[in-house]
Amino acid sequence: MSTLVFYVKGSVKEPYRIIAEGEGENLRTFCNCPAGKKGAAFCKHVAYLLQGDVGKLASPSMKDVTELARRAKGSPLLAKAGDRVDNDISQAEAAGLASVAEVHAKFMPELEDLGWTTVLAERVGEQDKDRMELYARYKNGNLRVRPSITLEFVRFGYEEGSREIDWSTDVIGGSATPATLIPRQKPFGIVRADGGTLAGPWKHLSAALPKFLELARRGPIAKF
Ligand SMILES: [Zn+2]
Structure with a gap:
C-alpha cells in the first residue's frame, strides 16, 4: 500500500x-x-x-x-x-467572550431551547460573584429551587496568612479565621446544585466555557 x-x-x-x-x-x-x-x-x-x-x-x-x-x-x-x-x-x-454575562447573552437562547431556565446574577455577595444558573423543572412543571449547574466567576477569595482558604470547609467546618479578601487566582468554576464543585476552578473563561457547554448541552434531564 x-x-x-x-x-x-x-x-x-x-x-x-x-x-x-x-x-x-x-x-x-x-x-x-x-x-x-x-x-x-x-x-x-x-x-x-x-x-x-x-x-x-x-x-x-x-x-x-x-x-x-x-x-x-x-x-x-x-x-x-x-x-x-x-x-x-x-x-x-x-474567544471574544469576556464575562459570565456575555456567556449568558450568547448561549441563553440555545440553552433555553434545550429546556433550561437560565438566570444571570451579577455581583452577588461578599466574594462578589457573577453567576449563570441553569434551572431544571420538577415533573409537575415547577421550577427547581436550586440550579442544577452554575457557571460562576468569584472575584475574591479568603486568605489566612498567605494561604487561600475555602469559606465552607476551612472556616465553617474548620478552624481558620479569614483575615483578608484577595482577588482569586482561578476565579471561574462550575458548581453543582448542592454548592459543590462540578469542574474547575480555572484562571480563564476560555477553559471553563467548553466544560460548561458540554454539561449544559446534556439538557435538564441529565444527572449532574
Ligand atoms: Zn502538524
Whole structure:
C-alpha cells in the first residue's frame, strides 16, 4: 500500500508535511510540525485532515483525502481527531467572550431551547460573584429551587496568612479565621446544585466555557 503525503499551510513559510501509512487500526500518521515531531503529541494538522478539513492543504488532492478517509475507518485516531477539533471549536466559542454575562447573552437562547431556565446574577455577595444558573423543572412543571449547574466567576477569595482558604470547609467546618479578601487566582468554576464543585476552578473563561457547554448541552434531564 502506498504512503499518502499531504502538505499543509502552518505558521511558517514552508508547508508542513504529513505522511500517512497503513490503514484501520494500523493507520499511522506523522507530521513534521513542532508538535508532530514530539511524537507523542497529536497535532492539529493531522486532526483536521482526518476530519476531512482540506482548507489548510497546500495542494489539495481530493483523491488522496478520500483515500485517507477510507484507510482511517476503524482507526482510533479518528475519535482522537474528533475530540481535538471539537475542543478547538469550543475554544473558538470562548474567544471574544469576556464575562459570565456575555456567556449568558450568547448561549441563553440555545440553552433555553434545550429546556433550561437560565438566570444571570451579577455581583452577588461578599466574594462578589457573577453567576449563570441553569434551572431544571420538577415533573409537575415547577421550577427547581436550586440550579442544577452554575457557571460562576468569584472575584475574591479568603486568605489566612498567605494561604487561600475555602469559606465552607476551612472556616465553617474548620478552624481558620479569614483575615483578608484577595482577588482569586482561578476565579471561574462550575458548581453543582448542592454548592459543590462540578469542574474547575480555572484562571480563564476560555477553559471553563467548553466544560460548561458540554454539561449544559446534556439538557435538564441529565444527572449532574
Ligand atoms: Zn502538524
